[in-house]
Amino acid sequence: MECLSPFLGEILRPMCDSMCSRVVNAIRFKSNVQALNSVMERLVELKGNINEDHKDKPFRLKIMGWQRNAEEVITKARSKLEERVSCGKSLKSRLSRKLVTILNEARMLEKEGLDLLDMIAAATAHERVEHVPGVSVLHQTTASNMLGKIIDGLRSSEVQKIGIWGMGGVGKTTLVRTLNNKLHEETATQPFGLVIFATPSKDFDPRTVQKQIAERLDIDTRLGETVERLARRIYVRLEKENNFLLILDDVWKDIDLDLLGIPRTEEKKGSKIILTSRFLEVCRSMRTDLDVRVDCLCEEEAWELFCQNAGEVARSDLIEPIAKAFSLECGGLPLAIITVGTAMRGKPNVMLWEHALNQLSRSVPWIKSIEEKIYQPLKLSYDFLEGQAKSCFLLCALFPEDYSIEVTELVMYWIAEGFMEEQGLQEIRQDKFSPSLRWVSLMNNKPERLPRLPEEYCMEASTLLLQENYLLQEASDGFLQAFPALRILNLKTLSKLELLDLHGSRIKEFPKGLEKLESFKHLDLSGTVHLKTIPARIVSRLSSLETLNMKLSNYHWSVKGEEQEGQATVEEIAYLDCLQRTLAISGLNLSQVSMEWLLACTTSVILNSCQGLQGMMKKLVTGSKTFVNLKSLTIVKTSINSSGGGIEKATSKGSSTSPDTLPFLEELGLHEVNFVSLSELQAQLWLRLVALKLLLVSKCNNLKTLVEIDMFTMPNLEEIEISDCNSLHNLRQTIDGPQEPLLPKLRVMKLRNLPELESVCYEKETWECLEQVKVMNCGRLYTLPISSKTCGRIKEIKGTISWWKHLRWDDPSTLETLDPCFKPLRLLGEEMAPIFGEHYLWDS
Numbered sequence: 071m072e073c074l075s076p077f078l079g080e081i082l083r084p085m086c087d088s089m090c091s092r093v094v095n096a097i098r099f100k101s102n103v104q105a106l107n108s109v110m111e112r113l114v115e116l117k118g119n120i121n122e123d124h125k126d127k128p129f130r131l132k133i134m135g136w137q138r139n140a141e142e143v144i145t146k147a148r149s150k151l152e153e154r155v156s157c158g159k160s161l162k163s164r165l166s167r168k169l170v171t172i173l174n175e176a177r178m179l180e181k182e183g184l185d186l187l188d189m190i191a192a193a194t195a196h197e198r199v200e201h202v203p204g205v206s207v208l209h210q211t212t213a214s215n216m217l218g219k220i221i222d223g224l225r226s227s228e229v230q231k232i233g234i235w236g237m238g239g240v241g242k243t244t245l246v247r248t249l250n251n252k253l254h255e256e257t258a259t260q261p262f263g264l265v266i267f268a269t270p271s272k273d274f275d276p277r278t279v280q281k282q283i284a285e286r287l288d289i290d291t292r293l294g295e296t297v298e299r300l301a302r303r304i305y306v307r308l309e310k311e312n313n314f315l316l317i318l319d320d321v322w323k324d325i326d327l328d329l330l331g332i333p334r335t336e337e338k339k340g341s342k343i344i345l346t347s348r349f350l351e352v353c354r355s356m357r358t359d360l361d362v363r364v365d366c367l368c369e370e371e372a373w374e375l376f377c378q379n380a381g382e383v384a385r386s387d388l389i390e391p392i393a394k395a396f397s398l399e400c401g402g403l404p405l406a407i408i409t410v411g412t413a414m415r416g417k418p419n420v421m422l423w424e425h426a427l428n429q430l431s432r433s434v435p436w437i438k439s440i441e442e443k444i445y446q447p448l449k450l451s452y453d454f455l456e457g458q459a460k461s462c463f464l465l466c467a468l469f470p471e472d473y474s475i476e477v478t479e480l481v482m483y484w485i486a487e488g489f490m491e492e493q494g495l496q497e498i499r500q501d502k503f504s505p506s507l508r509w510v511s512l513m514n515n516k517p518e519r520l521p522r523l524p525e526e527y528c529m530e531a532s533t534l535l536l537q538e539n540y541l542l543q544e545a546s547d548g549f550l551q552a553f554p555a556l557r558i559l560n561l562k563t564l565s566k567l568e569l570l571d572l573h574g575s576r577i578k579e580f581p582k583g584l585e586k587l588e589s590f591k592h593l594d595l596s597g598t599v600h601l602k603t604i605p606a607r608i609v610s611r612l613s614s615l616e617t618l619n620m621k622l623s624n625y626h627w628s629v630k631g632e633e634q635e636g637q638a639t640v641e642e643i644a645y646l647d648c649l650q651r652t653l654a655i656s657g658l659n660l661s662q663v664s665m666e667w668l669l670a671c672t673t674s675v676i677l678n679s680c681q682g683l684q685g686m687m688k689k690l691v692t693g694s695k696t697f698v699n700l701k702s703l704t705i706v707k708t709s710i711n712s713s714g715g716g717i718e719k720a721t722s723k724g725s726s727t728s729p730d731t732l733p734f735l736e737e738l739g740l741h742e743v744n745f746v747s748l749s750e751l752q753a754q755l756w757l758r759l760v761a762l763k764l765l766l767v768s769k770c771n772n773l774k775t776l777v778e779i780d781m782f783t784m785p786n787l788e789e790i791e792i793s794d795c796n797s798l799h800n801l802r803q804t805i806d807g808p809q810e811p812l813l814p815k816l817r818v819m820k821l822r823n824l825p826e827l828e829s830v831c832y833e834k835e836t837w838e839c840l841e842q843v844k845v846m847n848c849g850r851l852y853t854l855p856i857s858s859k860t861c862g863r864i865k866e867i868k869g870t871i872s873w874w875k876h877l878r879w880d881d882p883s884t885l886e887t888l889d890p891c892f893k894p895l896r897l898l899g900e901e902m903a904p905i906f907g908e909h910y911l912w913d914s
Contacts, residue, residue: 102169103151109176110147113140116183136186140179147172199254199265204247210371213241216362217249223360224342230335233353234346236364239405242346245364246317262315272322276329280304283330294529297329304331313340321347324355366402373397375404379411383418392423399430458489482592486569503528511535523552531555550575573597580604585611596621610642615649644671652676661685666693674702683708684754691731691756700732704739710754730758739766749778759784767792776801777812787813793822801830813837820844831855845869846895852877858884867892
């Protein structure tokens with residue numbers, strides 16, 4: 071028996087453990103059921119809180135996987151919990167074991183879900199308050215008092231909505247921007263979890279305002295999503311915030327906040343809404359609890375604001391009395407004061423001030439109120455515009471208020487309207503269009519204009535036929551953007567059409583009939599990611615085409631001999647005599663392709679991250695072609711091999727027989743280029759730069775000296791701008807004895823962020839044509855190529871006050887002459903300095 075005891079113990083122990091486990095499970099059956107029910111409730115709630123609609127795809131897949139696992143466990147748990155109802159006592163132990171297994175799975179999923187929720191919260195975290203650019207009114211007593219009243223209202227539990235009202239131009243927007251930025255400064259202590267700034271403007275469109283709010287909430291708006299659907303998503307998101315502040319700037323009529331998706335503030339305690347309007351009635355119709363009227367500035371504050379915008383010239387002895395009359399004439403209206411002050415800034419001529427005041431004052435007897443007075447000061451700025459600039463300015467009035475106008479887009483319209491050359495386009499109605507249209511034909515009609523339609527209005531339309539409309543002159547801005555799914559566009563016989571903007575459209579084929587339009591000059595196909603077909607011999611027939619923009623287009627230009635049958639080749643561009651060509655090349659080995667024929671008819675070239683630049687230039691200099699059209703060259707992120715040949719420095723100085731690849735080059739831009747000096751670049755690329763007028767250099771951190779002693783001067787250079795070159799010591803090596811002027815015709819010099827720069831010329835050298843100088847963050851530069859003999863030509867010097875005070879001059883009289891020309895660079899805003907530090911802006 072003693073021999074069997076160990077053996078029996080090994081056999082019986084697992085049996086006893088198993089029986090013990092069954093007994094425990096049977097005893098704990100009820101508690102296991104309760105625990106599983108409790109975990110399931112938490113898991114179901116957690117599943118509802120974890121949103122699958124996350125904009126980051128890997129994140130979204132992880133969430134979907136967790137949701138799927140959670141659904142499986144919940145289903146399994148419910149099934150087992152239902153079994154217990156019909157389960158006999160003998161089966162409870164087995165069922166209890168299964169419940170324990172599911173319970174462990176559920177607890178693990180719960181932990182994973184909580185971790186996932188934390189990750190989502192961290193990924194979607196945003197600033198509680200975003201800084202809004204703009205001037206501050208904290209230095210104005212009247213405005214500060216109004217701001218204090220608004221802040222008191224935000225702190226009051228009895229105030230849910232605040233209305234700020236007053237006439238146009240009185241400073242309502244500036245006031246709420248200052249409030250927003252003050253809350254930004256006090257992020258840690260201010261009471262709102264989220265501050266949202268939106269601008270409805272006069273032509274209120276709920277979709278536009280929703281997009282502004284959705285962007286602030288990191289909610290992706292979806293193509294074709296209804297206002298109601300987006301409102302629900304905004305509502306759900308804002309409901310999760312403890313409290314929010316919504317600032318609606320420039321409200322012209324009662325807005326249904328429910329339509330936007332804004333929770334009611336009376337139901338969500340702690341959340342507030344501020345609106346600005348020209349009309350007290352609007353504030354009352356939106357049931358504001360506190361209304362703050364914004365009044366005009368008092369005489370002293372108006373004068374200070376005028377001087378801030380007109381500059382120190384307004385305080386000079388002869389001009390100050392006239393300037394004060396200007397300030398009074400503006401009636402304390404900030405917009406008028408700023409507009410007039412800016413128009414007169416830096417104008418020292420007393421007669422000019424008197425004449426301008428006379429213009430402003432002559433219409434005063436016909437002005438009955440301050441509201442009307444604003445228009446004369448605004449018109450003064452308009453009157454100071456010269457020539458076609460007035461027409462260019464008026465064209466901006468065609469855009470909606472607060473619309474962000476792209477400069478390139480605006481310039482294209484100026485060209486089309488003839489402000490820069492000839493004449494352009496004009497407009498119809500929109501009641502013939504509906505979102506359900508699939509094919510649209512407006513053939514053989516007599517419209518003069520096409521209507522402005524809401525963006526993506528005709529979502530389903532794939533065909534648009536406009537041929538035989540002989541009187542059509544204008545397609546309004548936004549018309550083609552109403553057809554996002556457009557695949558066929560026929561413009562045949564629109565003989566007067568000059569400009570066609572298809573930017574971002576979904577066309578697959580090149581518009582038909584353009585080659586028959588004799589006046590057609592400007593075509594924008596940028597962002598046409600679906601464009602696949604341009605028929606052969608079409609582009610070459612656009613004889614009047616001046617601009618062709620195909621940036622980010624999907625169409626693949628092939629070369630002759632390698633083209634797909636029936637497709638246009640890049641050689642066709644050479645037939646467009648009127649085209650102002652800009653050629654942009656990225657990531658190409660230039661030495662392996664033949665570029666001569668294309669460069670020969672190109673006016674501007676941009677080379678980005680290309681290899682083989684020296685090999686290409688060597689081919690060009692030994693070839694037979696001359697590049698008379700190439701005026702501009704920009705090189706980006708490209709290395710220059712100093713051992714790669716080129717012009718020999720020893721023989722090149724001033725040699726008229728030295729080879730010159732681009733003898734007519736007028737503009738040269740160098741960005742992140744690896745070279746030690748411009749002289750090295752000249753030598754390696756066979757460039758003499760004798761016709762160069764503009765030189766732009768930035769982020770070339772190996773650059774130490776711009777021009778070495780034994781290399782060419784740049785006799786025709788008129789403007790130079792160098793920035794962010796950390797190793798640049800001087801623009802020219804210095805030696806004893808006289809030297810030829812480096813830049814005899816230079817008019818404009820701009821230097822920025824050059825910490826090692828010590829000199830721009832040799833000692834006592836002066837640049838006789840220099841007119842404008844801008845210097846920022848060049849702490850070692852204490853001399854300029856200006857003397858008492860040449861300082862009379864200087865029109866403007868800009869820099870920080872501390873830099874200006876430390877400059878050294880050849881004669882005290884030089885400083886006296888130049889002092890009126892100096893304009894200190896403006897701080898981004900004194901009140902914001904603790905946040906941004908000493909950052910300056912160019913005062914253009």
